[in-house]
Amino acid sequence: MRAVAAALLLALAPIQCGSPPRERPELEDSPAEALWDLSVRFDEAGDAAGRRRTLEYLVERYPSSRFAERARVVLGRQSGAAGSSASAAPPASGPAR
Numbered sequence: 001m002r003a004v005a006a007a008l009l010l011a012l013a014p015i016q017c018g019s020p021p022r023e024r025p026e027l028e029d030s031p032a033e034a035l036w037d038l039s040v041r042f043d044e045a046g047d048a049a050g051r052r053r054t055l056e057y058l059v060e061r062y063p064s065s066r067f068a069e070r071a072r073v074v075l076g077r078q079s080g081a082a083g084s085s086a087s088a089a090p091p092a093s094g095p096a097r
Contacts (some may be wrong), residue, residue: 032058032065041073052078 012084029037035058042051055071 024090030065030067032062035062036067036070039074048078 035054039051039054039058042048042054052075055075058065058071059068059075
């Protein structure tokens with residue numbers, strides 16, 4: 001009787017594939033990434049104050065994000081360069097993924 005029950009349970013058990021799960025590509029930016037991109041657009045438009053406010057909000061709202069670390073670097077450069085946005089340009093490689 002136990003053998004029949006075990007065979008029945010095995011027959012009803014889901015079959016699992018041995019292949020690794022496929023990575024799903026990110027379809028949307030994270031909020032921190034979107035804020036970083038917005039700060040870049042402000043910089044390109046010459047709006048240093050808008051960029052600074054955006055980066056400060058990014059650091060405040062998402063402090064553990066990799067983009068917050070970048071924002072801290074840029075904000076440090078801006079305060080050290082008296083607000084010059086030319087010295088605070090984002091890395092040419094763009095956001096790391």
